[in-house]
Amino acid sequence: MFSESHPVFRSRIQFFYVVVMGVFLMLFFRYWYLQIVQGPSYFQAATENTLREINIPSRRGRIYSKEGTILADYKVAYDIMLDRSSFHPDRLISIAGFLGVSPEELQHRIRRYKRVPLYKPVPVLENLSFDEIVRFEARKKDYPEVFVELAPQRFYPFGKLFAHTIGYIGEPTVKEAQNLVTLQKVGKMGIEKTYDSILRGKDGTRRIVVDSSNHFIRTQLVQEPIHGKDLSVSLILLLQKLAMNSLGKYQGAVVVMSPRDGRIFAMVSTPAFDPNVLTFRFREKEWETLKTAPGNPMLNRAIQGAYPPGSTFKPLVALAGLNAGLSPRTRFTCTGGLEVGGRTFLCWKKEGHGSLSLTGAIAHSCNVYFYHVGLQIGIDKLLPVAREFGIGTKTGIDIPGERKGLLPSPEWKRNKTGRPWFPGDTLNTCIGQGYLLMTPLQAALLTASIANDGKLLTPHLINKTGEKWTRGKIDLPPGDFKAVKRGMRMMVTGGTGMALSGLGLPICGKTGTAQTVSGADRKALELSWFIGFAPVRNPEIAIAVIAEKGGHGTDTAVPIASKLFKFFIDNGEKFR
Known part of the structure; x- marks a missing residue:
């Protein structure tokens, strides 16, 4: 070594x-x-490269009519998003000018998302035209804080026609947004609201790195979206069109439903509104205009309009009378009025109807006969039967906003007015006047419950059948229903609804004329009503029509119903 x-x-x-x-x-x-x-140079690159979270929007489920026509769709649209993490207030005026909005409006749009985490971009301009996209792409280097994002836009191809039933989507409230991860729009009305969790999918996310010129560098993470599910409703497109066109100039509502399973085949309320306007985020002016428009087009009169039902309530009063011991052969004489408590209660026929049985009283809509029924049975025996039919309670239809109407009672009147219940209150209730209020949907459900001999259904727009839509059975003898149906059939063959007799379809019906206020100009203040079902045996449709200021039931509501029954005759297979 x-x-x-x-x-x-x-x-x-x-x-x-x-x-x-x-x-x-x-x-x-x-x-x-x-x-x-x-x-x-490395420091500059590190500061200029920006991590940006890009939303991958899910597609909201389509909504189809009973026959398979698309009623709610989506179309390709583009929004301009603002990356607030790289935004400086000094740039507000410059960016606002580029977007074509005032600085105040841009500031307002930014502030509305103050609860959204800063790293999440927010929309500041939506539904860009092709020219706007081209203009932005040409100058995007000058505005690195903003970028274009794909945003499928909800689209309602039939506009006003299904506004109150299908509804619309819009930006979530603070409470609604608590359950959302991304800036998704949610159902605000109708089917869109009730079935929002089914229709609305789950957005995906792509995190990308961009440089100072807004150019893509690389993707860091991708989470695929989960699209919403499609729904089918029981509404029939052509029937819906016919119902709306038939109402024409009148404010009112039409409901056509199945007395077998509760499905709604048509539900129209006029005036209506275009739901496409309300799906945009930044349309405050249009929204304010709509809220103050004549006739309150946002009101769904079919479920939110509470009206005195007039003579359409008499079949229920007849059932209550039979339940209390009256006979179909019980006769009362009408001389044009009945004096009770020093006041004369009039019949619509001044000279009177003479002696009538129960079926004849329904057919000719004699007020005096039903005054006598009210005096015989009293309000205490009428109210339980009315409650069994669901009067004064919500029907449970699968869209929000339904009113329950009003079934007045002595207790209610004492609490509301401080006054006792008089015999005259009972008489007014028995002819569908006084304090009594019903929605057109409740009138349709009453009609369906008579048609099917007392099966109380839950009306619904989703195109499904089954026992879950049956609420219960009204405890009245089949013979009582038979007697009332006989009177409703006589109304068509020889009473106030004879205009329907030439259709060649066996129809049971009841006309109604309700006074909204008293006055000399009676027609201008009358509600024109009709309820009916067909065919008499094994009925398939039940109808309720109301036209505000439409005169007598025979003037407006019956001609509308005639068109609906004719559609059923020609297109019976669509209802099955």
Whole structure:
């Protein structure tokens, strides 16, 4: 072995020192180059590259009519998004000018998303035209804080026709947004609201790195969206069109439903509104205009309009009378009025109807007959039967906003007015006047419950059948329903609804005329009502029609119902 002083040993040690020092010097030089020479450029690149979270929107489920026509769809649209994490207030005026909005409006749009985490971009301009997209792309380097994002837009191809039933979507409230991860729009009305969790999918996310010129560099993470599910409703497109066109100039409502399973085939309320306007975020002016429009087009009169039902309530009063012990052959004489408590209660026929049985009283809509029924049974025996039919309670239809109407009682009147219940209150209730209020949907459900001999259904728009839609059975004898149906059939063959007799369809019906206020100009203040079902045996449709200021039931409501029954005759297969 060599000693430490041997020349060979010393040369190896020296070589090792040279190698180590060389490596050290190379590392030092490289570190100096990166930190001192290239450091500023790397720092600039690091600060200029931005991590941006891009929303991948899910597609909201389509809504189809009973026959398969699309009633709610989506179309390709683009929004301009603002990256607030890189936005400086000094740029507000410049960006607002580029977007074509005032600085105040842009500030308002930014502030409305103050509860959204800062790293999430928010929309500041929506539904861009092709020209707007081209203009933005040409100048996007000048505005790195904003970028274009794909945003499928909800679209209602039939506009006003299904506004109150299908509804619309819009931006969530603070409470609604608590359950959302992204800036999704949610159902605000109708089917869109009730079945929002089914129709609304789950947005995906793509995190990308962009440079200072807004150019894509690389993707960091991708989470695929989950699209919403489609729904089918029981509404029939052509029937819905017919119902709306038939109402024409009148404010009112039409409901056509199945007395077998509760499905709604048509539900129209006029006036209506275009739901496409309300799906946009930044349309405050249009929204304010709609809220103050004549006739309150946002009101769904079919479920929110509470009206005195007039003579359409008489079949229920007849059932209550039969339940209390009256007979279908019980006769009362009408001389044009009945004096009770020093006040004369009039019939619509001044000269009177003479002697009538129960079926004849229904057919000719004799007020005096039903005054006598009210005096015989009293309000205490009428109210339980009315409650069994669901009067004064919500029907449970699968869209929000339904009113329950009003079934007045002595207790209610005492609490509301501080006054006692008089016999005259009972008489007014028995002809569908006084404090009594019903929605057109409740009138349709009453009609369906008579048609099917007392099966109380839950009306619904979703196109499904089954026992879950049956609420219960009204405890009245089948013979009582038979007697009332006989009177409703006579109304069509020889009473106030004879205009329906020439259709060749066996129809049971009841006309109604309700007074909204008293006055000399009676027609201008009357509600024109009709309820009916067909065919008499194994009925398939039940109808309720109301036209505000439509005159007598025979003037407006019956002609509308005639068109609906004719549609059923020609298109019976669509209802099954």
